[in-house]
Amino acid sequence: MNTGYPLLLDLTGRPVLVVGAGAVGARRAAGLADAGAIVHVVAPVVDDALAADDRLTVSERHYLTTDLNGTWLVEACTGDERVDAQIAADAEAARIWCVRASAGALSAASTPAVARVDDMVVAVSAGGDPATARAVRDAVLLLLQTGELPVRRHRKTGAGSVALVGGGPGDPDLITVRGRRLLAQADVVVTDRLGPRELLDQLAPGVEVIEAGKAPDNHTLPQDAINQLLISLAQQGKRVVRLKGGDPFVFGRGGEELLAVVQAGVACEVVPGVTSAIAVPAAAGIPLTHRALARQFTVVTGHEELEWSALAATEGTLVLLMGATRVERIAKELVRAGRDPATPVAVIENGTLPNQRTTTGTLDTIGDRATVVGVKAPAVVVVGEVATMNELVSNAVQSSQLQGVADE
Numbered sequence: 001m002n003t004g005y006p007l008l009l010d011l012t013g014r015p016v017l018v019v020g021a022g023a024v025g026a027r028r029a030a031g032l033a034d035a036g037a038i039v040h041v042v043a044p045v046v047d048d049a050l051a052a053d054d055r056l057t058v059s060e061r062h063y064l065t066t067d068l069n070g071t072w073l074v075e076a077c078t079g080d081e082r083v084d085a086q087i088a089a090d091a092e093a094a095r096i097w098c099v100r101a102s103a104g105a106l107s108a109a110s111t112p113a114v115a116r117v118d119d120m121v122v123a124v125s126a127g128g129d130p131a132t133a134r135a136v137r138d139a140v141l142l143l144l145q146t147g148e149l150p151v152r153r154h155r156k157t158g159a160g161s162v163a164l165v166g167g168g169p170g171d172p173d174l175i176t177v178r179g180r181r182l183l184a185q186a187d188v189v190v191t192d193r194l195g196p197r198e199l200l201d202q203l204a205p206g207v208e209v210i211e212a213g214k215a216p217d218n219h220t221l222p223q224d225a226i227n228q229l230l231i232s233l234a235q236q237g238k239r240v241v242r243l244k245g246g247d248p249f250v251f252g253r254g255g256e257e258l259l260a261v262v263q264a265g266v267a268c269e270v271v272p273g274v275t276s277a278i279a280v281p282a283a284a285g286i287p288l289t290h291r292a293l294a295r296q297f298t299v300v301t302g303h304e305e306l307e308w309s310a311l312a313a314t315e316g317t318l319v320l321l322m323g324a325t326r327v328e329r330i331a332k333e334l335v336r337a338g339r340d341p342a343t344p345v346a347v348i349e350n351g352t353l354p355n356q357r358t359t360t361g362t363l364d365t366i367g368d369r370a371t372v373v374g375v376k377a378p379a380v381v382v383v384g385e386v387a388t389m390n391e392l393v394s395n396a397v398q399s400s401q402l403q404g405v406a407d408e
Contacts, residue, residue: 001129001266005111011037015070019063021046024101028075028111032278042067045076067089073109077101104128117144117181120151145177147184152187152204153239160234161189166247166273169280170378171352172196179271187238190230191373192252194245194378195258214260224254227260229364233265245378251301251321256329277319280351280380284358285390289316302326302381312337317384324349324379328367344360344387349379353371358390 008168014037021043032039033055040057059067063083068074075097076084083353084100084165088108091098097109105128108252112123113133122140123138126380128134143149163182168174175196176185183189183199186207188374191200193213200209210229212221220288221229226242233240248254259266277299281288288297295315302323312316312334327347334342335341341364349357361369363383 006123006125008121008123009035009073011072013038014042014072017042017067017071018077019067019074019083021045021050021058021097021099022077024079025075025077026050026187028077028099028101029053032075032131037073040067057282063087068094068096071096074098075101089300104130104356115141115144115260117141117151118185120144141251142150144301145181147177147180147182149184150204151181151184152186152207156235156237159267160239161256161267161269161270162234162240162242164232164242164248165244165256165271166249166252166258166275167199167243167245168196168274169246169276169352170194170196170284170350172198172312174274174279174352175199175272176271178303179273180237182269185239185257186241187281190226190233191239191243192245193332195243196245199243216357217288223256226253227257230257230261231264231266234261235264244273245276246279246321247273248275250275250299276351276380277321280348281319281346281382281386283352283356284346284348284405285392286346286382286386287389288319288382288386290386290389293389297384302330306333308314308333308337312339317382318384319389320383321366322377323381324375324377327370327381328381329369339383344385346387346390347375347379347380348382348405349375349377351378351380360387360390 011032015034016037016039018025018041021041029039029041031162039055042059042061044060044062046058046204068090073382074096076087078084079102081102084102087120088098088100092108099109099111100107104245110125112125115122115137124137126134126136127233144151165182167179167181178274188208188210190202190210190212232240242257244252244254248253258268258270278288289295294316297319298314299319302320303326320330331345341362343363345361345363345366347359347366347370359369359373359375
């Protein structure tokens with residue numbers, strides 16, 4: 001079977017004819033206009049939406065052979081086999097490529113199932129079976145969107161760029177689709193220690209990984225050096241991904257990096273991430289808001305000096321990031337500032353990862369409990385009535401499991 005010769009056409013500024021304005025004709029006309037073609041639509045009846053598209057020239061009448069004059073390509077989409085066959089015959093005589101939407105096997109040209117991701121185009125043909133072509137197209141599209149295919153460029157196509165990507169709270173499956181795709185395209189990844197480390201193992205061969213992580217009193221690279229590194233790499237024409245844990249704009253210095261990169265004239269994209277302030281408590285069964293317990297929440301960083309009196313007076317839930325080594329002091333400062341010592345507290349370590357662990361108590365007891373179990377970073381501290389939800393959920397799960405055993 002002759003499967004044809006695949007070819008991409010640059011139709012920018014070139015006249016194209018679409019005969020028929022039904023669902024297929026309308027879709028083809030829009031796609032051709034998107035490709036930059038000068039599109040003329042001919043059909044006895046054209047709906048208002050298609051007629052209102054100012055990219056199209058519309059003639060509400062039957063097809064004439066003279067409609068082919070000056071065209072480079074024609075799409076016969078009338079749904080009437082006799083009319084489509086006549087259009088195809090006229091196009092053949094005029095040496096113009098013709099696509100017959102209702103009879104692909106009889107077409108001089110055919111339209112494949114197309115997937116477009118960024119500037120990458122994948123076209124799939126399946127020997128005249130459009131349903132199979134669409135199924136394969138959709139499968140490839142999903143892999144492209146999720147960064148599962150090797151899409152890193154080996155031929156440089158222009159200036160470099162920086163993407164500030166939030167990697168989420170730890171589990172590699174919780175990065176956004178956009179973030180995952182940019183990682184698959186990257187030439188260099190500048191990563192934090194809290195970024196999803198497993199994703200680094202999935203990078204294409206040759207991708208450079210630069211560690212720029214920070215820990216309390218131990219900075220691999222100071223912030224100014226990170227800013228200059230991102231700029232320098234991009235100015236070398238490289239696609240740079242700055243991979244961070246959580247969200248780059250939630251205590252992630254992303255705002256500083258964005259400003260520095262943009263001021264240097266480098267293209268920069270921000271990809272939000274799932275912040276650990278919300279995701280880690282959720283993974284432990286703790287909602288930050290609950291109709292009966294808390295109607296608001298406040299997020300602060302736990303390794304800086306804070307206005308304890310203001311925080312103690314804040315209603316709702318208090319969430320502290322980067323406070324694992326200061327749990328005891330945090331609890332004492334809140335009690336000293338007036339917070340009830342019986343206020344529930346939960347400390348969640350390694351949230352969303354297999355070794356996630358939750359330690360609960362009250363402001364009066366959590367310091368000792370954290371010391372006994374040896375709480376370590378990374379951890380999220382939750383202060384407020386919602387912290388009791390962890391035990392309620394655990395008890396409900398255990399009760400359900402026991403009931404299941406009894407039913408057996």
